[in-house]
Amino acid sequence: MKSFNPIKRGYLALETWLSFSFTPAWNPFYHLGTLTFFFLWVVLISGLYLFVFFDSSIHGAYASVERITHEQWYAGGVMRSLHRYASDAAVVTILLHMFREFALDRYRGFRWYSWFTGIPSLWMIILLGITGYWLVWDMLAQYVAIGSSRLMDAVPIFPEAMTRNFLEGYLNDRFFILMGFLHLLGQPMFLVFMLWFHVRRLSHVDINPPRGLAIGSFLALLVLSAAKPAISHGPADLSRVPAVLNLDWFYLNVYPLLDYWTAGQTWILTTGVSLLLMLLPWLPRKRTAPAAVVDLNHCNGCGQCFDDCPFDAISMQKRTDGARWEHEVVVNPSLCAACGICMGACPSSNPMRRADEVIKTGIDMPQFPLHEIRARTEAAIAALRGDTRILVFGCEHGFDVTELNSTDTLGVTLFCSGMVPPTLIEYALKKGVEGVVVSGCRPADCYFRYGNKWMTKRIQGLRKPVLRPRVDQRRLMILGAAETDGAGLRRDLAAFRQSLVALKTEADGAPGPARRAGDG
Ligand code: HEM
Numbered sequence: 176m177k178s179f180n181p182i183k184r185g186y187l188a189l190e191t192w193l194s195f196s197f198t199p200a201w202n203p204f205y206h207l208g209t210l211t212f213f214f215l216w217v218v219l220i221s222g223l224y225l226f227v228f229f230d231s232s233i234h235g236a237y238a239s240v241e242r243i244t245h246e247q248w249y250a251g252g253v254m255r256s257l258h259r260y261a262s263d264a265a266v267v268t269i270l271l272h273m274f275r276e277f278a279l280d281r282y283r284g285f286r287w288y289s290w291f292t293g294i295p296s297l298w299m300i301i302l303l304g305i306t307g308y309w310l311v312w313d314m315l316a317q318y319v320a321i322g323s324s325r326l327m328d329a330v331p332i333f334p335e336a337m338t339r340n341f342l343e344g345y346l347n348d349r350f351f352i353l354m355g356f357l358h359l360l361g362q363p364m365f366l367v368f369m370l371w372f373h374v375r376r377l378s379h380v381d382i383n384p385p386r387g388l389a390i391g392s393f394l395a396l397l398v399l400s401a402a403k404p405a406i407s408h409g410p411a412d413l414s415r416v417p418a419v420l421n422l423d424w425f426y427l428n429v430y431p432l433l434d435y436w437t438a439g440q441t442w443i444l445t446t447g448v449s450l451l452l453m454l455l456p457w458l459p460r461k462r463t464a465p466a467a468v469v470d471l472n473h474c475n476g477c478g479q480c481f482d483d484c485p486f487d488a489i490s491m492q493k494r495t496d497g498a499r500w501e502h503e504v505v506v507n508p509s510l511c512a513a514c515g516i517c518m519g520a521c522p523s524s525n526p527m528r529r530a531d532e533v534i535k536t537g538i539d540m541p542q543f544p545l546h547e548i549r550a551r552t553e554a555a556i557a558a559l560r561g562d563t564r565i566l567v568f569g570c571e572h573g574f575d576v577t578e579l580n581s582t583d584t585l586g587v588t589l590f591c592s593g594m595v596p597p598t599l600i601e602y603a604l605k606k607g608v609e610g611v612v613v614s615g616c617r618p619a620d621c622y623f624r625y626g627n628k629w630m631t632k633r634i635q636g637l638r639k640p641v642l643r644p645r646v647d648q649r650r651l652m653i654l655g656a657a658e659t660d661g662a663g664l665r666r667d668l669a670a671f672r673q674s675l676v677a678l679k680t681e682a683d684g685a686p687g688p689a690r691r692a693g694d695g
Pocket residue numbers: 207208209211212269272273276281282286289290291292293294296297300370373374377379380381382622624
């Protein structure tokens with residue numbers, strides 16, 4: 176039984192509801208990172224359009240934005256609104272993305288790197304928004320400029336001439352062009368670099384959301400743009416203090432603090448919160464289990480584990496042991512998440528050996544090797560009783576399958592459902608159980624990113640190593656359930672049991688020998 180975590184449970188309940196409304200494949204909470212990329216694309220394309228008509232001089236900027244907004248409302252106006260709302264949407268999806276990783280405990284241990292690099296990426300996006308508001312050079316821009324000058328004044332690294340720019344008479348085109356350069360080129364390029372860094376330790380990174388979700392999100396932005404077009408405040412006037420302003424709280428939330436606090440205090444708060452967030456993976460730290468180990472005597476360098484590793488922890492190199500194969504695989508222990516997906520991917524991971532033989536495979540988990548998994552499987556099969564004996568392979572991060580244990584059903588928990596080699600399923604059926612269930616994390620979500628996806632594809636014969644076609648697929652069920660999905664899982668299991676009973680009746684009634692699982 177897993178420990179009770181109210182944040183995780185509440186979050187899972189929300190995701191259940193979204194999966195129900197959008198289907199799991201389109202559940203926006205499963206695509207928060209890719210949705211952020213999508214919104215950033217919209218920001219980039221609309222920004223390029225705006226740039227064509229934008230006058231980057233301090234005296235022409237405001238008027239050019241007004242022309243874009245009002246004279247070309249059908250094109251430039253819409254582009255401006257899309258630019259603003261897609262930027263806001265990106266902050267919303269980033270905050271939700273952060274919260275999700277936190278709520279599901281996917282930010283510590285081997286994931287520290289993605290979390291740690293995420294915070295500066297968020298800051299870079301906020302800074303991009305700030306320079307963007309500046310370029311409009313309206314009263315809001317003036318408010319941002321004055322607030323920023325106060326903040327910069329408090330940092331000893333900025334030269335006096337830079338902050339003096341914001342005082343009347345000193346603000347010149349050069350400084351304004353610098354802002355334009357930062358917003359249009361410098362910051363976006365830096366952001367791309369940071370995002371590349373952010374996902375560098377992951378493989379098979381998808382940066383595009385499902386098409387339907389992207390179209391739906393874009394339509395929502397369009398509707399918002401039509402309903403509430405983005406407009407400017409009055410033109411900046413450095414002789415006046417900006418009065419009532421419509422702040423964009425997603426980007427400019429720090430500035431109102433300056434009404435109450437000194438710039439130094441504001442810096443202490445913002446850098447303090449950022450540092451605290453960056454250090455969160457160590458508060459407290461989560462240890463990652465021992466890394467996968469390669470046994471060259473059983474590795475032919477096929478590269479299947481290299482292809483399947485979701486965390487880029489496996490690389491290929493020239494053979495070093497003089498064996499006839501061209502390549503061998505190498506595990507980088509500092510990147511390994513200890514998910515065991517590589518073991519499930521290795522064609523040598525075959526439990527069908529002599530009972531007294533210690534099973535070895537090309538890549539294995541030292542803390543739960545294939546040999547021990549087979550022993551655990553055999554013990555469970557031996558303990559099962561009844562006419563419809565079902566063995567359930569589960570994953571540590573989904574529903575605890577040992578909660579399903581009964582006289583005719585027993586669960587064996589692995590690190591991830593992707594750790595199950597297809598031959599293990601065949602082995603269990605051969606050993607006489609009536610049915611096998613593999614239950615990983617929820618469909619379209621996986622604690623180890625790709626475990627349940629690769630497992631499903633292997634079973635469907637779409638990814639190596641495939642489950643042999645001679646296995647009777649009717650005796651097999653793939654499920655996916657989080658710790659809160661017990662009721663649904665039990666219902667699916669009951670239906671599966673019924674189908675196994677029907678199969679047995681059919682086989683008993685049929686002429687000739689009953690067809691046994693694993694028979695060709
Ligand atoms: C700034 C914009 C950001 C974008 C565009 C972005 C995008 C992404 C993408 C595409 C992934 C890969 C997801 C996958 O393929 O499984 C990812 C992973 C991750 N992100 Fe972000 N992210 C951003 C910011 C952040 C922030 C602010 C945090 C938290 C501080 C964060 C935390 C993580 C973590 C922990 C992972 C690893 C997920 C895993 O290993 O399954 N990200 N991000």
